[in-house]
Amino acid sequence: MSAILLGILALPILAALALWAIPASIGDRLAAMYGSVISGLVLIGSLLLWPRSEGWFAYVPSQDQLLREGSRPLQAVTDVPWIPALGVRFHVAVDSISMPLIVLTALLTFVCCLYSLKITPRIGRTRSLIALLLVIEAGVIGAFSSMDLVLFFVCFEIVLIPMWLVIDIWGDDHDPVGRKRAANTFVLMTVLGSALMLLGFLLVYRQAGTFDLVQLTNSPVLGGHGVPLAAALLIAVGLAVKVPLWPLHIWLPDAHAKAPTVGSVLLAGVLLKLGTYGLIRILVPVLPDATATMAPYLAGFATVAIIAGSLACLAQTDVKRLIAYSSVGHMGFIVLGISTLSQAGLHGALFANIAHGIITGLLFFLAGAIKDRHDTSDLRTIGRALYARLPRIGGLLTFASLASLGLPGLAGFWGEMLVLLGAYRPADSLPRTTYLVFMVIAGLGTVLTAAYFLRLVRNLCQGDPAENPASAFAVDLSRIELITWAPLITLTVLLGVWPGLLLHQWGTL
Amino acid sequence: MIATAWRVAGVGFSLLVVLAAGLLYGVSPDQAAFLNSSVGDLTIGFAVRTDDLTVLMLAVVGVIATCVQVYSLGYLHQRAASYHALVTLFTAAMVTVVISDSLFFLLIGWEVMGACSYLLIGHYWERRDARSGAIKAFLMTRLGDVGFLFGIFVLGLGAGTFRISELDPAAISPGLLTGGTLLLLVGVVGKSAQVPLQTWLPDAMPGPSPVSALIHAATMVAAGVFLIARLYDVFSASQTTMTVLAVVACVTMLFAALCAMAAVEVKRVLAWSTVSQLAIMFSALSLGTTAGRHAALFHLVTHAAFKGLLFLCAGVLLHQVGSAAFVVLRRYTRRGRLRKALRVTFVTMTIGLASLAGVPGFAGFFSKDTVIEAAWHHARDGSVVGWIVLVSVCLTAAFTAFYCMRMWLWVFFRTPALAGALGAFEDENATADLDEPDTSKLRDAPWVMLAPLVLLAFAAIALGYVDGVHLDWVIASVSTVLVLLGALPAYSLWSRGADPRPVLLEREFGVGTAYHVMFVVPVQLLAKLTVAGDRDVIGGYVRGAGRAGTLASQGFRKLQTGNVQTYLTAAVVGVVALAVLAGVIGS
C-alpha cells in the first residue's frame, strides 16, 4: 500500500522531469498522450488505495487502539525522519478523508491531460504545460496525504510556482498585463497566507513539540486563548487565503478568469480544496478549543462569503469570472460546515469539497469550451441563444449550473444540505442562535445562487437565435470534450443519487 | 430518432406509472429503505412506501402524464427530444415525491420538479416572457424550498428520524412541531403558488400548454396538497400551523379568483383558477379533520381531471389558432366559426369549465360540495377556522362561476352588442375587430390531441360519482345558487358587450411589481455594490499594497543618490535612531 502511495507521489514528478529532459520538439500531441498515460496510472494507483476501513484516526479513542494492526484507519503509512534538526518527518498516509480528494485530484488531472490531447491553449508549449500539471498533481496529492505539518506546508507550496507559470504563460492571450497581474496576485497572496500558516504551525510546535499530525490529533493543543488561539488564527488566515474566504478572495476571480481552461479546472477543482482540507485536517483536530473560540467568526465570514459571492456573480459579465465568484460562495458553504464543528457540518464540508471539485471542474471546462469557440468569455460578446448555436454545450451548461446551484439529486445538494443541517445543530460549545441566523442567511444564499446561475443560462443559452447568429467556427460538443467530461457528468449524477458512496466512507467523524 | 425514442419512453413511462398504481391498488401499506448512510446519529438515505394515498396519487399522475405525453405527440414539433425527456423526468420526480418515505428523497423529487418546470416553462426560450417566467418559477419555488429544507431539519432532528412513517408528532416538542410545520408550509406555499408566493404560476404560462396541464393538474402544485395530506398527522397536531394554512388558503382563493376575473388570456385565467382551486384544497386540509383531508384529496383528483382538460383545450386553441388571448380568439367567433371548427375542443372545454365552475352533475360540483360540507361540519362544531373557510369557499364558488362563464362566452360566442363597450377586448387597431381572419383553414386538432381531451372530459364528469354520491341537499342547493349568482352577471355583462376590469384586478393587485421593487431591484443594487466593493475596497487594498510596494521601491531608489556622504549621514542618523529605539523597546 505504502509503495502505491509513494509511487503516485513520485511518478508525476519524475515524469515531469523526464518530459522536460526530452527535447522540446517531441510534439504537443505526444506530450499530452504521455501526460494522459502517467496521470491515468496515478488515477489507477489512487483507486487501488481506496480505503477499505471506515473512520478517522482522530476519533480513535486511544493511542493503543490507533496502533493496533488491522483496526488502523490510516493506510499506506510511510514515516521516516527527514530533517531531524527541525523535527520534520516524511510522514505520508491516507485515510478516508484524504482518499476521495486524492482520487478527485488524480481524476481531474487525468481529464485535463486527456483534454489537452486535442484542445490546447493557443500559445502552444503543451509539453511544459503537461509537465506543470503533473507537478501540481504531485504537490496536491502530497498535501492530501501528508501527516506532518511541515510536509503539508511544503506540498502546499509546491503547487504555487507551477500554477503561477500556468496562468502567466498560458493564460488569456488577449490580456497579457491582466494575466500577469492575476498570476502575481494569486501567488503573492497565497505565499503570504502560507507564511502566516507556517507561523501558526511553529506556534503549535512550540506548544506541542511535534509536527506529526497523528500525534497532534491524538493529543491536541488544548486551550482556547493565548498562544493556541494565535496559532489557530494564523493557520486559519493562511488557509482562508487558499480557500478563499471572503474578504481574502480577491485573487480568485482574476486568477480563474485569466487562467487557461485546464488551469482553471485544477485551480478550482483541486487547489482550493487544499484550504478546506487543511481546516478539517489540521485546524479542527489539532487546535480544538481555539477553533471553537474562533468558529463563530469563521462561520460569519463564511456566511458573508456565501452572500457576497452570490451577489457578485449576479453582476458579472464574464462567464469565467462568474464561475470563479460562484466558487467563493460554494467554498463559503464548506467553511460554514467546518465551523459548525458538528458531524453533519464536517461531513457536509467534505462532501461539498468533492462535489464542488467535480461540478466546478465541469463548469470551467464548459466555460473554456465556450471561450475557445468565441475567443472571448465576455457574456455580451458571446451573445445569447447558445441552445440554438451549440445545443449540447448549452444543455450541459444548464445541467452543470443546476448541479452547482445545489439541485437535490445532483452532487451539489448533499454537501450544502449537510452544512445547513450542521448549522442548524452546531457543536454544543458553539452559540446556537448565531448559527441559526447563519443558516437562514446561507439558505437565502442558495436562492441567490440559483438566481445567478439562471441568469447565466438565460443570458447565454436562451435568447432569440435570429439576433445571435452562429459564428462560423462554432462546432458543437466534440468527441474529446464528451470523453473528458463524461466522468464528471457521471459522478455528478452518481453522487447526487447515492451520496452514501462517500458519506459511508467517513463513518462517524 | 432520439426524439422518437424519448416519445416512446415518455408514453411508456407514464403508462408504467398507471400500471404501478393498478398493481399497488389494494396492497397493504409497506415501506422499504435503501442506500442509507449515517452522519453522526442521523441516518440519511432513501425510503419508499406504498399506501392508499400513494396509489391514488400514482393513478392521478399516471393518467394525466399519459394524456399529456400522448397529447404532446401532436402538439409539439420542435425540440421534442428534450421536451419529452423533461416531461418524463418531471413525472418521475412527482412519482418520487408520491412514493417517498424519506424526507430527503421527497425533497429530491420536490426540487427536481422545480428544475423540470423551469426547463419546460422555458421551452420556448426564444421568447422573453418564457425566459423570465421560467426563472421566476424556479426562484420563487426555490425560496419556498429553503424553508422546506429547514422544516425538514426541524422535524427530522426533533423526531430523530427523516422517515415519514416514523415521524411521530407526539415525540416532537410542540414548539418544534409548530416551527417545523410552518417551515414546511413555506415550501408548500411556494410550490403550490399560494399567497404570498403566488405570482410565478400565472407568469409560467408561456410554457407549452401540455406542460401547464401537467404542472397544474397532477404534479408540482398538487405536490403541496399531497405533502400536507401525507404529513397530515404532523400538521394537524399544530393548531397554529393549521390556522396559518387556513388564512393563507382563504386569502389566496379569493385573491386568485379575483385575478382570474380580470385576466384576458385563457391560460392566465386558468392559472389563476388553479391557484384558487388549490387554495380550496388547502382550506379543506386546514380544517384538520378527516373529512377535510378527504374533501381536499377528492377535489385534488377532480381538479386534476378538469384542469388538465382545460389546459389541453387551451393548448388546442393555441395550436390551431395561434393564440389564447381573448382579443385574438374573439375574431374567430363570428358565426360561431371557432366552435364549429373545433367542435370536440368546444365540447370538452365546456365540460371542463362546467366542472370547474361547479355546475351540478359535473365532478367539480361534487368535490367542491364535499369541501363546503366538511367546512360546514367543522364550523358547526364551533370552529372559527371552519366559518372562515366556509364563507371563503362559498364566495370563491361564485367568483369561479363568474370567470368560467365569462371565459366561455367571450371565447366561443360573439357578443350580441356592438363593439366598443366598456372594457371590451379591443385591438390596437379599432377596425381589426371587424375583419374576420381567414378561418377556412381552421380545423380541429389531430386525434392524438383529441383523444386525451375526450378521456379527461369523461373523467371530469365521471369522477364525481366514483366516490358514491352522498349529497347534503341543502349545501348542494346553496352552492348551485352560488354558481348561478356568479354566472348571471357574467352573462349579463357579455350580452351588453362590456367587460369592466378594475385596474387593481387587472394588475393583479400590483404584487408582481411590488415584488420587483422590493426584492429584485435591491438585490441588483446590492450585487453592483458588492462588485464595486470587491473592486474598489478589497481590491483597492490589494492594489494599494502593490502600489505602496512600488512607491517604496521607487523611494528607496531615489535615496540611492550615489553620494557616499549621504550614505554615511544616513548611517550615523541610523545609529542614533537605533539606540533610541532599542532603549524604548527595552525599557
Place this chain on the structure above:
Amino acid sequence: MPLILPLLLAVVLFCIGVYGVLARRNAITLLMSFELMLNAVNLNLIAFDAWRVDGLATGQTLAVFVITLAAAEIGLGLAIVLLLFRGHGHVDADAARDLAEQERQETPELQEKGAAT
C-alpha cells in the same frame, strides 16, 4: 589625572572626526578625519588601560594594533583616492556618482513580439 578628561577629549576628537567625514568633500580630508576617529579610540584605550592596570596591558596592545590598522587603511585609502583621481580628475567623495541608481525609462514589461509563437 581623572579618567574623565581623556575620555572627554576622545569623545570630542571622535565627534570632530565624524563631522569631518560627513561634512568635508575632499577624500583626503575624509581620510584625515578617520585618523582623528581612530586616534580617539587609541586615547580611550590607553586611558582605560591606565585605569584598569590589568597586567596584560591589553589596551595598549590593542592601541598598537589600531595604529597599524590605521596605517594599512590609509595606505589602501590613498591608493584608491589616487585611482579615483586618475579616473575622475578630482578627489571629491560626493562627486563620484556614476553608480547611482539610474532613472531608466521604465521599460514596458510586456513589450512582447506578439503573443503567438
Place this chain on the structure above:
Amino acid sequence: MTLTWTDWQAIAVPLVLAVGAVAVLLIDSFWRSASVQLRHTVVTLLTVALILFGLVFVWAQRDDFKPAFCRPAVEGPAECSLVFEPLTAGLWAVLLIGALGVVGLSAYRLLSADVPVGEYHFLLLSALVGATVLAGARDLATVVIGLEVVSLPSFAMVALRRDRRGSEGALKAFLVSVLSTAVMLFGISYLYGVTGSLYLSTIANRLSGLDPELRRVAFAAGLFVIVGFGFKIAAVPFHGWLPDTYVGAPVEVTAFLAVVSKSAGVAGLLVLVTSGVAPSGSELRTVVAILAALTMTVGNLAALRQQEAVRLLAWSSIGQVGFLLAPLAVGDAQAVVGYLAAYVVVTVGAFGAVAVVQRHRPGGLLTDYRGMVRSEPGLAGALIFFLVVLAGLPPGLAGLFTKFAAFQAVIDAHLGWLAIVMAINVMIGLAVYLRWVAELFRLPAEDPFSVDIESPAVAMISLCAATAAVLSILPSTLFSLAI
C-alpha cells in the same frame, strides 16, 4: 605553566591559506616567463588546492574542539583568542565553499582580461584568511584584525580593474568600512573600559554582573560594535554603499563580496552574539532584531523595481541578510549557518549565471534574459532554481527550509512581530524573484540570448545547481553544519 598555549591545528587553515596567498603572489610576480594562460591555470589550481585542503581539514576535524592562543584566566576557564569548534567548522565550511565557488567563477577565460590574475587570487586568499580568523575569533582584538583582513583586500579587489567605476565603488565601500571600523573600535574601547577585558567569554561574564550605571555605557558600546558589523554586512541603514559597489565591481568580485565578505561579517556577528556579548534578553538582541526587520523590508522593497540583474541581486542580498539577522538576533547558530550555506551556494550560482550573460550582454538588464528558457534551457533552468531557492519556495527546498528554520528560531524566541515582518517579506521577496523568472519565460523583443557557454562556467553552475538540489532533497545536511 606556559603563559599562552596554542593548538596549532586550530589555526592550520588560516595559516596555510596565508602562506598560500604569499606563494600565489610570488609565483605571479616572479614567474613572468610563463604565459598568462599558464600562470592563470597554475594560480587557480593552487588556490583551489589550498581551499580544498581547508575543506578537507574542516571535514576531518569537524567534531573537535581546538583552542589557540589561550591563557589561564583569573576566574573561570581559560581565555582563548581563537577557537576551532563545531560552529567554527560550519562557518569555515561555508566560507571555503563560497570562496571555491568564486575561484571557479574566475577560472581561465571567465575573468575579464583587465584583472591581474595573481593579485586577484592573492587578495582573495588574504580575505579568506581574515574571514576564517574572524569566524574563529574569541577576543575583540582578533575580531577587529580579522575584520580588517577581510575588508581591505576586498576593496582592493573592487578597484582591481583600475577603471572609473571600480574606483568609485571601492571608494564608497572603503569610506563606509573605515567609518564602521572606527565606530566599532570606539565601541570596543568602551567595552574594554567597562569590563576590562577583550576576551568575549570574560566580557560576557562581567557584563552580567555589571553596575547598572555602567550598563548603559556597555549597551552603547555593544551597539557601536554591532553597527560596525552592520556596515560590513550592509544592514539597513548602513547599506548605502552596497548596491553601488556591487555594480561597480567586476561580477566575480561582486560574487566574492556577496558570498565571502558578507558571510564573514555574519560569522563575526554570530560569534559576538552567541559568545555572550549580547546575551538573550539584552537590548542588543532587540537592536539586531530591528536591524533584521528593517534590512529585509528595505532590501526586498528596493529590489522590487530594479531593472538590472546585478543591482537586483545586490538589493536582494540585503534582503537575505535581513533574514539571516533574524535567527541571529535570537542566537540560533544552527539556523544562521544553515541559511548562510544555502545562500552561499545559490548566490554563487546566480552570479555565475549573471556573469555568463553579462559577458555577452554588458547592459545587464533583466530584459536581456527574455526567452532564455527556450534558447538556453539549461542555464535558464539553473538560474530559475537559484532564484527560487532564494525566494524559498519549492522546488527550492533548501531555501524554504532555511527560512523555515529562521522562522522557527524567531517563534521559539517569542518574537512574534519579527515573524510577521518576515512573513510579509517572504511575499515581497517572492515578488522580486518572480519578476526575473517571468522575464526568462517571456518572448523577447529581439533575438534571445544564446551563446556557447564556457565550460568552466557550465561546470561551476552545474555544481552549484547540483549542490542546491542535493541540499533541497536532504535539507538536514544544512543544519548539521553547526552542531
